[in-house]
Amino acid sequence: MIHSLDSSVLILFVRNFNQECYKLRKKGVYLNIITVHDCFATSVGNVELMEKLVRESFIQIYREPEFLKKFIDIILTEALEQHMKSTGKTAENLEKEDIKLPDYPILGEFDVREVLKSKYFIN
Numbered sequence: 001m002i003h004s005l006d007s008s009v010l011i012l013f014v015r016n017f018n019q020e021c022y023k024l025r026k027k028g029v030y031l032n033i034i035t036v037h038d039c040f041a042t043s044v045g046n047v048e049l050m051e052k053l054v055r056e057s058f059i060q061i062y063r064e065p066e067f068l069k070k071f072i073d074i075i076l077t078e079a080l081e082q083h084m085k086s087t088g089k090t091a092e093n094l095e096k097e098d099i100k101l102p103d104y105p106i107l108g109e110f111d112v113r114e115v116l117k118s119k120y121f122i123n
Contacts, residue, residue: 005061005071006038012057013040020049040122051122055115062112069104 014035021031033050034041042050061067084090115121 003037004075008061009054009057010035010038010040012060013054016053016057017050020053054122055118058115058121059112065107068107072104 014033017031017033024031031046031049032043033046040050040054064070080094084094
């Protein structure tokens with residue numbers, strides 16, 4: 001689950017970085033980026049922009065209180081569909097023991113926008 005959320009941040013970051021690249025390319029500025037899983041790299045002159053965009057991408061994922069519920073619901077829906085395929089059952093003839101849903105964790109009060117000010121959010 002954590003890797004999936006990390007990759008979601010990566011996907012948003014790359015999209016946001018590409019949008020910035022497109023804007024700056026019109027001015028003759030070219031940006032580069034390297035990513036591996038949840039690691040990001042760019043040339044020295046672009047580090048501040050990269051840090052800003054990683055933080056903003058992180059906030060895009062986690063700013064809504066329902067982010068975890070939405071994520072878990074997507075995973076459970078996919079798992080349920082796979083279960084029905086493998087057992088031949090339909091939604092109408094699933095039994096109670098076929099559907100085991102975990103309780104959603106309780107989230108704290110942390111304001112995710114605080115990462116914008118964090119010195120060590122990305123290092």
